[in-house]
Amino acid sequence: MTQIYSDVLENKSFRLATVSLGTRPDTGTEVPSVTLITHPLGPEIKYNALSYTWGPPRNLEDTDSSDAIILFNGHLFAVQPNLYDALLELQATCGETPIWIDALCINQSDQTERSAQVSVMNQIYGSASRVIVWLGKATPELEAGVKAAARLGTESVPHTIRMIRTQTWDFSNDLSNMSEKYGIEPIDFDEAVGLATLFSCNYFVRIWVIQEVSLNNDVVVLCNGTFTPFDCIGYTAAFLHYSGLFQQVYSLAPYVRKDSFMRDDVNMFEAERIGLFREWCKDEKTEWFEVLEETVDFEAGIGHTQPKSAEMLLLRFLITSLQFRSTDRRDIIYGLGGIMKKMAAEHGSSLPAEFEPNYDIDVKDLLTDVARKIVETTDSLVYLGLVKDHSARDIPGLPSWVPNFSPTPVNSLSGAVFRSAGSFDVSKHIPHTLSEQVFTVDGDALNVSAFCLGKVEKLGEAFLTAMSGEQKMNSDVLCSMEQVYPHTGQSSDEAFWRTLVFDHDLSYRPAKLIRLEDFQMAMMDLIVHPLAIRHREAPSPEEGQALVLESISQMSYLDRVSAKFPSSIFPRVNLIKSMCMNIGLIPKEEVELDDEERKMLAVPKSDHSMPPALVLSTTYIGHRPFLTGSGFLGMGLESVEVGDEVWVIRGCPTPLVLRREGQELSLVGESYVHGVMQGEAVGDDTKWEKIQIV
Secondary structure: OOOOOOOOOOOOEEEEEEEEEEEOOOOOOEEEEEEEEEEEOOOOOOOEEEEOOOOOOOOOOOOOOOOEEEEEOOEEEEEOHHHHHHHHHHHHHHOOOOEEOHHHHOOOOOHHHHHHHHOOHHHHHHHOOEEEEOOOOOOHHHHHHHHHHHHHHHHOHHHHHHHHHHOOOOOOOOHHHHHHHHOOOOOOHHHHHHHHHHOOOHHHHEHHHHHHHHOOOOEEEEEOOEEEEOHHHHHHHHHHHHHOOHHHHHHOHHHOOOOOOOOOOOOHHHHHHHHHHHHHHOOOOOHHHHHHHHHEEOOOOOHHHOOOOHHHHHHHHHHHOOOOEOOOOOHHHHOOHHHHHHHHHHOOOOOOHHHOOOOOOOHHHHHHHHHHHHHHHHOOOHHHHHOOOHHHOOOOOOOOOOOOOOOOOOOOOOOOEEHHHOOOOOOOOOOOOOOOOOEEEEOOEEEEEEEEEEEEEEEOOOHHHHHOOOOHHHHHHHHOOOOEOOOOOOEHHHHHHHHHOOOOOOOOOOOOOOOHHHHHHHHHHHHHHHHHHHHHHOOOHHHHHHHHHHHHHOOHHHHHHHHHOOOOOOOOHHHHHHHHHHOOOOOOOOOOOOHHHHHHHHOOOOOOOOOHHHHHHHHOOOEEEEEEOOOOEEEEEOOOOOOOEEEEEOOOOOOEEEEEEOOEEEEEEEEEEOOOOOOOOOOOOOOOEEEEEO
8 A cells, every 4th residue: 555655644635536547557458547646635626526335336136346456546456346437437527627535545554544534524525626426337227217316306395395394294106196296297117217226226325425415515426427416316315205106116116127126225215314414514504404403303302402512413413324334333423523523513512532533442432432422411311212123233342222333224213203293201301400310321331210111021023024924923912902001091902003103103193194994904915915925926826826825724813803803903814815815816705704894995095194004114124012011012122022121211212121131231222112102101109210221
């Protein structure tokens, strides 16, 4: 590296790259040639900055991960294929303008230089003439997606702002009526495929991207020689989300060839959040910024009691960026540093030393220091809600109460919601009061005041098991309950479905916009869809029918639920049979349905109620139902076990599931417990006890 980097940078200067074409001396082939020049850091020089992902642009099975060779300050140098493709495009479109590229302009093997340069990345990106976003080598599908975003991003903004301002969703389930409903030309098949491809790009889940595109007003996407305003992508993602049309866009995914879109990579919501960060950081606050601040709670209900400190800003950012990823876990903190500096300065505060880049510090120590700082400064334990499932904890020695920010798609109960839904406050905590300190950090241990709601006695299915059509454990949980749920007075079958969605319809809590009939149909679809897949994948139609009938024969637990709770979300076995016959999975035969079941099969989808499947996708992923011996019904992380204890902790807005190991208690994760989320279990006679979480 010393042959390439002749100097060591601190935080007063930076290198810029000039990109041209050169000839490899060993092969004679033409390749990108990059030359670096060091400049003082400042606005005097005109340059661009590149924003891209180091690894493959999309998770495709046939992606070539082998390094590509460029000329770098005259030397042969290996780079990732995605950067190689970007250099070729940059040379062809804007090679005359110097550009800042982190992988090349920072000596990545020098930790001191890396820390110094990361600390001024806010200035580097903020002072660039333009930030160029590279999503990967152009394909027809990607190009169609960018063009569709350019069209929709311009036309859809008034409609998205209306939905956010009124804190409602449009429940649109038909692309063809977009003209009538929005005055926008409907998304056609090619555009839908393109949008699915666009939002499968790994770019949108990279933590560094957030500050790279948020600190500069002129941000564009480069695709096949064309520049498109980056804001269009965030606006399009938000419109598809709030209108509900994203479901129809993604429903076309099975017809797309495998190398353009993969179902596991739905990064549309992250693209929307990146757009949100841009709105927060714009020097001239837009209508977007104003309506978001008025109607969306990004700080779990504690923002109105808190000064806008750097710690409070980081809490907001970490809640909002919970599912973003980084190769180095320290970058989850450092990657947000530039935005924190900008916004903290606007509020008259500065960045604490713990948040400044330092790649000599161990990951465990950094994350523990940050957790301690946020907990102590905000006087709230809302931060504990960011702790991920046990199976995703991969940092040795990290205290159980400290989030490790593993890249798992699980939403926190304290994530951003419309203010109309309210926030949780299970312990009735008032921050920054003159009362006794209710929690303290002692080394790696967290000392808290708490009381136990009970021990977990029964578990329901984890998300993926439930999605495969298996509902035996969930049925057993419901059948174990009395007719009336004692903690709310509701019927237990109503309490059950409300628990699955955290009693939230994305606009209100308690949920108002979810119809029982829709939930019943959603549950039936959940059971029948896997049967249809088994039938389709069987060697012959006859074997497919046999597989489906065998599966149905094992569902007698559904009839046990129906016998005890006739109006529950679980269908009778006969109804499953009838649905399977209607779609040709099993031979037709006489099936006796009662009037209610016939009515259920005929219920049309409503344009005025929230589809339960949409809400379940935000609540059930990464969770499972549980029932305590004391009769509390809840949803916890998937690693919850029988015997775990559910506690209300003073200062924490949600109940926590703790695991007792000898004399020690460790945190399994936050939970939703129906009937206690607004402090109903806390009274004047509540006996709080001191416990320690390690």
